[in-house]
Structures are given as C-alpha cells and as structure tokens.
Amino acid sequence: MSGAAPSAAAPLFGKVALLGVGLIGSSLALACRRHGLVGELAGYARRPETRATIERLGLTDSVHDDPAEAVAGADLVVLCVPVGANAAVAEAMAPGLKAGAIVSDVGSVKQAVIRDVGPFLPDGVHFVPGHPIAGTEHSGPEAGFADLFEERYCVLTPPPGTDEAAVEKVAELWRRCGARVEAMEAAHHDKVLAMTSHLPHLISYTIVGTAFDLAESERGEVIKYAAGGFRDFTRIAGSDPVMWRDIFLNNREAVLEILQRFGEDLSRLQRAIRWGEGEALEDLFQRTREIRRGVIQLGQAGTFDAREQKKDGQGD
C-alpha cells in the first residue's frame, strides 16, 4: 500500500526505509510526504514505545522491529540511528537489502559510518553517506517537522568510485526537502564539523556541567540570571545525550585535535586576564568580530537574529 501525498512530480523512490525514527528520521518522513518524494515509507525502531509513537503519528506506512524486514524491497535505506548503533543495524539489515538498493545515513560523523556500515553491504548496493546539518535540541519522533531541512546544508561524502547516479538520486532527495547539497571528503567533513559543531557542543556541555556543580544556592541564581549568555549554552547542552556521546567517541581524533588548540587559546586568555594584558584581550575580541561578519554575510546567521538583537539579553 502507498501513503504518499499527492504531488505533481513522480516520486523519486518507490520505497524508502528509515532505520531509526528520531528527530531527523521523522522530519525526513514528513518532508518526503509533503513533497511527494516516495511511494512508500517503512520505519524501523528498536524500542516498542518508539514504534507505538510512529504508528500513532502515522509517520511511516509500516513499522518494524527488524531492520531486515523494514528494508525488504526498499530502493533507498536511510540509517537515522545514533552513529554508535550503525554497525549493529547495518549487520541486521544486510540480509534484507534488495539488489541495486541505495543505502545512506544522516550521521554527524562520516569516517566512522563508512568504517562501520561499509563492510556489511553486499555487492551491487550503493552507499552514499550523508549529513543534513540541521536539528534542534529536541529528540524523538514527536520532535520532527517537515521543514527542518529548508535552506540547511546537507553534506554527502561518497567514497571514491561510488555510483554517480546513486549519489545524484540522494542529492535530489535532499534538494527537494529544501536543503543545499554539497559534496566533501569524509575526513574533511569530520574536521570541519569538529570545529563548527562538535567542539561547541562539548564546550556547552562542560560549562553547563560546571554550573551544575556550584553550591545549591549559586546554582539557582545561575539559572535565574541565565539571560547573560549562559542561556545559549544550556540550549545546546540540552541536546540528545546518546547521540552526542556517540559523536564524540566516533570523531575522537578530530575532536581531540581541535580541543587541544582551544585549550591552548584559552590558557593564553587566562594568562592575559591574570596579568591584566588588556591589549591582548581587545585584539582578540576585535578579530572575532570579523568571523561574525563573515557568518552574517553568508546568511547562516538565521532570520531570528533580528529578534535576538531586540529581545535577547546577553550583552552585559
């Protein structure tokens, strides 16, 4: 049976299987439905509660507790589990894959997924790893929404020699979901994301943890006066714990490398404060404004910035 929404264009894929239906999986399901991109959607989830939610929300046409069953007859399979779970799910689904199927994923690290999933894929199955750089601090199938990917980048990291038609089909899926698709080497992706995403999350988790360890009375006031900048960090540090644990463990080298640099830079600032070196501080603060300008010019600052400028008290 088919639950696809009516659309002027023909569906890109006959059947798509989503292995894992959290924030990204459910958003992808909703976006595929809205834009009429697939004939049929199958979903796999490990936990019975999640499967019940998927059914209740009608996110996929069928819901399965066995990956091999979910992928049976699918033209496209998208792994949407935390990256640490990829190997087990890939092994379990492999026997069910049909010849010529395309396998993709949405994980935040790309070398690890190639390492973990690749070996389980039979010949004739095309592997196109991908990473939609989109999300919120909320998780689970109820957190999804159809326009999550609109105007967001989606980076594909197909290993050399990957079938070009398969890459183009996956790219077209994301484009029709509203994303801007880019190609990159997996190792390069992991380095860039370590800086733009993994380190910021690690720092946010740390600083919120530091606040948590304050004396009870101070902790209450930290929450009360969170508007001074801390609040942004709490939002990031509210992100899914298992997903982020897996990211750090699976992008270890790039994260440790950038963390090392960050630590050195922080020590230098610490020293400047201790010795009252105002010029060194001001110099850095002037330079960081340039990066901010670059971010704003590239439009990644987001439309809500104008509102933040008006209402968000983080200035002093």
Add this chain to the structure above:
Amino acid sequence: MSGAAPSAAAPLFGKVALLGVGLIGSSLALACRRHGLVGELAGYARRPETRATIERLGLTDSVHDDPAEAVAGADLVVLCVPVGANAAVAEAMAPGLKAGAIVSDVGSVKQAVIRDVGPFLPDGVHFVPGHPIAGTEHSGPEAGFADLFEERYCVLTPPPGTDEAAVEKVAELWRRCGARVEAMEAAHHDKVLAMTSHLPHLISYTIVGTAFDLAESERGEVIKYAAGGFRDFTRIAGSDPVMWRDIFLNNREAVLEILQRFGEDLSRLQRAIRWGEGEALEDLFQRTREIRRGVIQLGQAGTFDAREQKKDGQGD
C-alpha cells in the same frame, strides 16, 4: 527646557544625566522618554562622532563633552561607560554634582565600580550601583531601543548604609522601564555573573578565535557550516571589544576562579573522549539537561526559543 514625553504619571526625576550613551545609555534614554520618567535628559560622550549621533537622534535634550557640565543640576546621574572608564569619568563629573544627587551605573561588574567611583563622590551624594542584565551584541547610540529592559532583571548592589529612599527611586526607574529589580551584594553579583555571563563570553571569544586561526580554506568552511552550533558563539563573540576587555580585567578574581573550574571539567571530558569512556560522557549530558529544564521553567529561555526549535540547525 524639557523634552519629556507626555505621561499620566509625574516624572520620577527632574533632570537625569547619562554619562556615556552607547547601547545601554541610549536604550535608557528612549525608555525614560517613552514612559515619561524624567523632566530633562543630559548626555555626555567623549567622542565628537558619538555626540553628533546623539544630537542627530535627539536622544538627550543636551549633549556635553564635559561630564561636570552634563551632571550640573541633575537629580540622577547614570554612568554608562565601559567599566574601565568609570574612575576617570567619576573624577571629572564630581565637581559638577549637586547636593543630594543620586549616582548610579549600569556596569557588568559591581565591586570594581564601587572601588573606582565611590572615592570621588562628595558627602550627601547617594551611590546606588546597578546592572541591567540586558543587551545585544551591538553597540553604540544607534543600537538602543526603548524595550531593551522589558522583563529583564536589573540587579542593584547598594553598599550597606546607602540611603533607602535613593535605592527605591533607582529601583522604581528600572521597574517603570519594564525590568524586574533585585538587590544583591556586589561580591555575590560578580560571582554569579562570572558564571552566567563572563565565562560564556570568554569561551565564545576563545572558540571563535580558535576557528579564526585555522588555515584559510578551513576557516571559510567553518563560516559556511556555522549552523552546527558555532553560530551561537559567533554572535556572543561579536560583542563590544572594549566593554568586554574591561569586564574581564575588572572581575579578574571571579572570572579566573570559574575559569579554573571550567578547565578542570573540560580536561575530564577530554580524557573521557580519549579513553572512550562513553558512560562518563552520557552521565554529564543527562545532567546538563536538568539545568536546561530549570532555565526553561524559569522563563529565561525567551520567547524566541520556539522559533529556534523550528529553524535553528544546531542539532547535529
């Protein structure tokens, strides 16, 4: 002459002098006008360009290049300069202060302002240090807007023995500007703000600086893919360099103390990543969600959060 806007209530103060008319000073001027809180507004600015802008925008009734001239006849004087400039401005204004005047400020550190300003105030002048916890990453007289302080906290830190009527008048001014007024000891304020505001800014400046030092090609991509979490840091790190230099230099002890704790916590996480201790990571990430919940419950998460959840790609 009087430039006050019409209002049902009588003005709280006859004449108010704003020494420094940047983001906070100009916002305070606009809020005072909108709510009819003052009979007359005088402004002081060091730089001729700033004075020209204040005149062009009509932010104050008179504009001065001499603090003593600006405060002549003023019932309330509010220091709105970077905290490092307080001593010089206080010394310069002192000869012009009228007997019984109230002096306040808006600085982000409170022990330093008491140390720097107090000695210059003649007997009979009341000193009520204050800190509206509001702002944006923008600076200067053109960045101000009348509702900056709406539903924001304003912390007053009057030293023991301060005239209670003077404290209440300053409190009422901020309440009529829309702020929630709280009283606190100066030392406690500086500790709490070191955690909620100063450390987050320091970290943001550092991480954006780390990105800036990457190779040219990587730097461009960091800006391009900033949506992954980094973008929030660039906004904070776009804040006024001189103001923040002064904050770190003038809240040195509290900032270094909290920075020390943060550094230890970060080292622990670094070690957990290096040795693959997934449980330690997950434990922390679960705990930080509690703080986030506290922030949301206390309403400091801000109304734009719902929008962020929908559009802001920082998740993975």
